Amino acid sequence: MVSIVDALLKGERWAVAKAISILEDNGIQAREIVEMIFKHSGNARVIGVTGPAGAGKSTLVGRLIGAYRARGFKVGVLAVDPSSSISGGAILGDRVRMQEHALDEGTYIRSMASRGASGGVSFALRDAIRVLDVAGFNRIIVESVGAGQLDVKISSIADVTIVVLNPQTGDSIQAIKAGLTEVGDIYVVNKADISGANALYNDIRSLVVDGRDEVVVLKTVASTGKGVDELVDAVEQSLSRKLSNGYKEMLRKRVESELMDIMLSMLSKVVQDRMEREKEEEDSIIEKVLSREIDPYKAAESIVARVVRYE
Numbered sequence: 290m291v292s293i294v295d296a297l298l299k300g301e302r303w304a305v306a307k308a309i310s311i312l313e314d315n316g317i318q319a320r321e322i323v324e325m326i327f328k329h330s331g332n333a334r335v336i337g338v339t340g341p342a343g344a345g346k347s348t349l350v351g352r353l354i355g356a357y358r359a360r361g362f363k364v365g366v367l368a369v370d371p372s373s374s375i376s377g378g379a380i381l382g383d384r385v386r387m388q389e390h391a392l393d394e395g396t397y398i399r400s401m402a403s404r405g406a407s408g409g410v411s412f413a414l415r416d417a418i419r420v421l422d423v424a425g426f427n428r429i430i431v432e433s434v435g436a437g438q439l440d441v442k443i444s445s446i447a448d449v450t451i452v453v454l455n456p457q458t459g460d461s462i463q464a465i466k467a468g469l470t471e472v473g474d475i476y477v478v479n480k481a482d483i484s485g486a487n488a489l490y491n492d493i494r495s496l497v498v499d500g501r502d503e504v505v506v507l508k509t510v511a512s513t514g515k516g517v518d519e520l521v522d523a524v525e526q527s528l529s530r531k532l533s534n535g536y537k538e539m540l541r542k543r544v545e546s547e548l549m550d551i552m553l554s555m556l557s558k559v560v561q562d563r564m565e566r567e568k569e570e571e572d573s574i575i576e577k578v579l580s581r582e583i584d585p586y587k588a589a590e591s592i593v594a595r596v597v598r599y600e
């Protein structure tokens with residue numbers, strides 16, 4: 290483990306790959322890695338890219354890599370796709386779209402399986418960001434589909450969140466439903482080359498800019514790279530604004546939310562273990578609910594009270 294971490298701190302790619310795999314396996318070794326690298330982390334800036342499937346996120350991320358490399362940054366990309374646990378297609382698609390950068394030493398691209406559970410991926414994701422961070426990648430882009438739980442999480446993990454919409458699938462009503470109007474620092478109307486882009490742009494402006502004047506709305510054509518430099522400018526401006534204003538408080542909240550996630554997951558494991566160990570007791574409580582002797586809240590409360598000692 291020490292040799293992996295040493296290599297990681299020197300920025301060696303094999304160590305990055307190995308470390309992230311260990312994190313995904315989520316065993317004892319994962320905890321060891323985090324313990325060893327944590328104090329070295331915290332230097333990279335994290336850019337979240339979210340939005341509906343098909344909006345052009347991966348294409349845009351490919352362009353962002355190029356633009357950031359041209360500005361001298363080392364870029365790490367983590368693509369989280371809930372569908373990738375069902376089919377490998379999404380991962381392959383992302384690789385192909387981003388592959389022109391795959392041989393570049395200053396770029397590291399990795400797909401992460403989400404394994405269904407939204408809680409599960411955020412642990413591995415946060416730690417994978419730390420791995421890339423200590424390996425010297427100073428801009429880390431996280432792509433995730435913004436359709437459920439995870440996208441909201443992305444904005445609590447990323448320093449700047451880009452929401453990508455497009456005239457085909459990303460109509461404004463859908464964006465509101467998915468909670469996307471709340472999470473973005475920057476809204477990108479991608480596929481500005483097809484009709485409906487201007488109408489969507491105006492919709493999004495009136496939806497998100499009202500009351501949040503620091504929000505930026507831009508148009509891009511990811512397939513040609515049009516608007517991408519302006520997007521990078523907007524991301525960097527948003528970053529510097531946040532760094533000079535309330536960044537500490539944001540980090541504090543982020544630690545708080547990470548601790549909460551970890552504690553809840555630990556507690557959930559304690560409860561599950563107990564339920565398995567005390568099978569008879571569990572059965573008898575279930576029977577009592579079935580016979581309507583006690584209600585489900587009382588039942589759960591009696592178990593929780595035995596697991597957690599209230600002070």
Ligand SMILES: Nc1nc2c(ncn2[C@@H]2O[C@H](COP(=O)(O)OP(=O)(O)O)[C@@H](O)[C@H]2O)c(=O)[nH]1
Pocket residue numbers: 340341342343344345346347348349382386479480481482483509510511512513
């Ligand atoms: N016309 C047009 N098509 C685009 C643009 N950006 C991406 N696409 C296409 O939209 C499809 C979905 O892109 P992809 O990057 O995989 O979207 P993702 O699911 O959000 O990651 C692909 O066929 C892209 O070639 C664009 O700016 N204009």
Ligand SMILES: [Mg+2]
Pocket residue numbers: 346347348383432
């Ligand atoms: Mg994609």
